[in-house]
Amino acid sequence: MDYTIKIGGEAGQGIQTIGGTLARLFARSGYHVFTNQDYESRVRGGHNFYQVRLSDRQITASRDTVDILVAMDQASIILHEKELSRDGQVVYDSDALKQKYEGLHFFDTPFTQLAVAHGGQKIMANTVAIGSVLGMLEMEIDILIEILKTTFRKKGDDVIQGNVKAAEAGRNFVLKYCQKCSFTPAVRSKPRMLITGNDAIGLGAVASGLKFYSAYPMTPSTSIMNYVAGKEEEYGIIVEQAEDEIAAINMALGASFAGVRAMTGTSGGGFALMTEGLSLAGITETPIVIALAQRPGPATGLPTRTEQGDLQFALYGGHGEFPRVIFAPGTPEQAFYLTNKAFGIAEKYQIPVIIMTDQYLADAEWTYDRFDLNKIHYSDQRLRGADLQDFPDYKRHAFSDTGVFPLGVPGDSTHLIVTDSDEHDEEGHLIEDSETRMKMMDKRLFRKVPHIHEDIAPPLYYGKENADIVLTGWGSTYGVLREVVDVLSGTRSIGMLHFSEIYPLPETEKFDYLNILSKAEHALCIENNATAQFARLLRTETGYEFKGTILKYDGRPFTIDSLIKEIDDHSGRL
């Protein structure tokens, strides 16, 4: 079983509700699910879609073909009819679309009429639509009923019953009248967890002892703030919506200096405003985690779409020279564990750590059996209360072999905690002399960096050993690369290298990835940007130069089928 359902319509028509409910339902049925969303920067109107893929084996990306198209507007048919698979069906309501479509692949279902007749309310048309998809897939309705009960718990029994009847009506209508519907579901199994990239970052932060999150809303980073805000009371976390991104990062640094784990999140434009604060974190050695959810630029760019265009910016943003760590998870699972690692490293080395994601990964939902909490680490690195008081002669920026001196909590003892954005001495007071300056730069950079390097994990290799074709990617392209390798491995000698710990670049001593690339006949760097920014990083750091790149910068993610075609073209050309 490997079906794709696409729900298309205007903003405000409930596309997210239908898609989200189906995704949850399939995950609870024990299927593997992958969803992605495509929306415009507007609250009402326009054209949006939510694509849900379900299978009985692991899936990690979207296909180009659609099996069931739920069309809530005419544009959905105009834009997506051509994506239908051979047995694909369009389900729509001719009353709502004010248009009757001819053809065997169109199935007219009176969503609104059934909603009124069975549920009692017009608004339940979306529930009828969900029911009709279940009917097409010949799936049972029990799990949907459970979900409707939870969703409408606060609205009372009448609303719940109305929705249940509406769902049943949609399902029964399809079962009775859709002769061309020939989909068969796989056997159900144990429920799976369903999680987006951004929720996984939020969850990872909460699981790392986050106490303070300050941010200014900016797509596609906002859902991290939303997730954390939902956990404020339960975990004792404060989320502060700052007046701008400059305030956001400075507040987080203030909170971190005061003694708690702090984080901020933004997209490229907001990160631009944060770069002075990033540099401040560098010289004051104040731990901070920054989520950078990319969208296409320059400037406002395509606000709701996806791109990996800010890697070089994350690498070099901020004036002056100071250490930083950059992670770019490729999946929600990696996002969860890497966010935890980001906090660990930020606190251990007292540096900024940037977690890069993008709209595609931020909104995409993946399914998993479970996340393993044994892989989550938490240890408080700060000196508090009596531990700080007992410290003989505490100096915030004292020199040490590792370059790190423990952070003390101001007010917790008679020791004074002093730091400065000016170059400073061991106590933290501003200086001008060259000797102290050199020693402080050495402390922050050259003492720390070798240790940081040791903590960076090598890239992941997947596929055939000594492959002829090696696809290389970073961040959110993990899933699509993996499926492409799966599809092509029957006929080609192919493998992939995926980097999720980007900077400092992993050492080659542990795992010689450069050797893999050099030996491959076709080493291709695949990036969702126009200038192959990761390839540039690799060349700058190692001298290795990719002979081929596949780049996509139209604001849309790679899909399996189109990427396969590009790889074929490429390996044919070479």
Place this chain on the structure above:
Amino acid sequence: MTIAEDYKGQHPAWCPGCGNFSIMKSFRDAMVEMNIEPHKFTIVSGIGQAAKFPHYTKCNTFNGLHGRALPVASGMRIVNHEHLVMVFTGDGDCYGEGGNHFVHSIRRNINVKLFVHDNQIYGLTKGQASPTTMEGMKTKNQPFGVFSEQLNPLALAIALDCSFVARGFSGEMGHLKELMKEAVQHRGFTLVDILQPCVSFNKINTFQWYKERVYHLDGSHDAEDRVKAFEKSLEWGERIPLGVLFRNNRPVYEERIPVNESGPLVKQGFDIKKIEQTLKEFY
């Protein structure tokens, strides 16, 4: 009991005759009288001559970026509302570069003590106009004189319903000390705008210029009457009022956050075991 010497930090690099010296003396005296030990408070500052204050004062210190002291101070207060946090800043740092944070910190009513060394000129960058420089004043960078109207920080603060608005003068140390004590003891955001001469770059608003104009608000001024306070704040030129212009009892931001009811965040623990339960929400 503390003594003034306890607060003595590095040797100041200010110009001889700078108003900052009197402000620092008033501050030390205020702290001695309130008996607040150096480790019991943090001074956050930005950039400028005033921002060097915490280096010359023994205390916890975060000397951050130009204009950004208030957000750092706010972050500190939000996670530790039992710790006294003060900001020492100047007219350029606070009203120019940091103008947005000034507005929003007042709106929040975060319990931060803001002391603005207002010499109506940029000192550290050597004599350019600041937001409070008087219209018409000529500088190297404004050779035709300043065209923009002078910012009135007190009127702005009162318009925003700032919890405590006062003006001091570096030439009246006893009065300034009392204002500082009142500010520290007030619950909520406090603005004390402190007039001070810049002996190097402001040849108009000199010590003498201020001395001839300042007068003390007396008992006839009702600091709780916002409209009257606003009127008072517009007074400038021949006569300049000193003292507490306005105060109110707006609720303090960090005390309204439910999470802070069980004590400052910085003292709250973290129970990793809860995550097991939270994970179930994703099924």
